[in-house]
Amino acid sequence: MFELLMMWDWLGFAIRWLHVITAIAWIGSSFYFIALDLGLRKAPDLPVGAHGEEWQVHGGGFYHIRKYLVAPAEMPDHLTWFKWESYMTWLSGFALLMVVYWVGGELYLIDQSKADLALWQGILISAATLSVGWLVYDRLCKSGLAERPTLLMVLLFVMLVAMGWGLNQVFTGRAMMLHLGAFTATIMTANVFFIIMPNQRIVVKDLQEGRAPDAKYGKIAKLRSTHNNYLTLPVVFLMLSNHYPLAFASEYNWLIAALVFLMGVTIRHYFNTRHARAGDPTWTWLATALLFLGVIILSSLGLEHEGDDAREEAALSGTALAMANTEGFKQVHEIVMGRCSMCHAREPFWDGIRTAPKGVLLETEADVARRAGEIYLQAGVTHAMPLSQYHLYGTRGPRRNPGLVPRSTNVNCPCSA
DSSP: OHHHHHHHHHHHHHHHHHHHHHHHHHHHHHHHHHHHHHTOBOOTTOOTTEEEEEEEEETTEEEEEEEESSOOSSOOSOOOOOOHHHHHHHHHHHHHHIIIIITTHHHHTBOTTTOOOOHHHHHHHHHHHHHHHHHHHHHHHTSGGGGOHHHHHHHHHHHHHHHHHHHHTTBOHHHHHHHHHHHHHHHHHHIIIIIIHHHHHHHHHHHHTTOOOOTHHHHHHHHHHHHHHHHHHHHHHHHHGGGOHHHHSBTTHHHHHHHHHHHHHHHHHHHHHHHTTSOOOTHHHHHHHHHHHHHHHHHHHOBSOTTHHHHHHSOOOHHHHHHHTSTTHHHHHHHHHHHTTTTSSSSOOSTTOOSOGGGOOOSSHHHHHHTHHHHIIIIIISOOSSSOHHHHHSSOOOOOOOSSSOOTTOTTOTTOO
């Protein structure tokens, strides 16, 4: 079981690494093309059908770029498609969602103090969030609201806030934030897969067969691309939020997410305006700062611990139950209480720590049983925890145990019992 636990943790790390790499590629190309599009300039010698051009310098050379709003007169011999960055970001993110929040659903996904759900029910809600949410959004975009983009964006914002509130009624705060980000990322990737790329293929096929492409396909794709542009920064925040309890463990975490979406709009509006050479809207700085101040205030109004009693009373199952019934578990709990609970508590009493790091609670026997695998990896296999053993205990601790099973004499290891 120990070898499997380590391999599973490395699998999660590998998928997360892939997710970050592909996200960097996707976001980077997205930001680049938005800036390029907004910075295009007219020129007297532009070919027929060309909308604008841009001269850029990078890497010791000059680039001359032209954009056609519909299509050039003839199909070019070489055409580069930008799609796999988006697809791989979503696929790796979905794989990570399954590894962390579906397989580890009893710990990370379901909050029994909010809703008495079985794991399979939580997984169904998780999957439905991504699919049904996209269908609603897509229907809105295909309605008459496409001609009123500002109203459409407002409705999208309302839908995201409502979804955040709804998910917070059944999921943990961490899972709510993550799923809101996953839903938003699904919208972005689905825009590329179902709308932008098919429309572009229609234009390419028309060129190949000698027909004049219809400009409506480019207009539809531009709307979806604009949505993706404004949703990118909130998605990054939501994906990082699971590392910060002040964001996800607050009683008002869904409102924090709402303010983050608004910050995404103000930040992107500033850069988009500058790229378009349409002014310098410095008011967005103040607006963003005020929104972030609102996030800080909301995070301090209430942290989610009032439901912990209900969670504690919830029956243990699976691996957690097996750990709790293991011989010596009582001693393990006593060690963890003595070495970890000063920080990993509902009300930490270690100076400078207001919330348990990453929201990990290690006070009750149920807490320890549910986190047994993480305790083993953090303090048994490695000495990542407790932090600064010399500072905490006045000793540098024993040398790292090269074996998989921690020695019973390792007094600084919470798993040593």
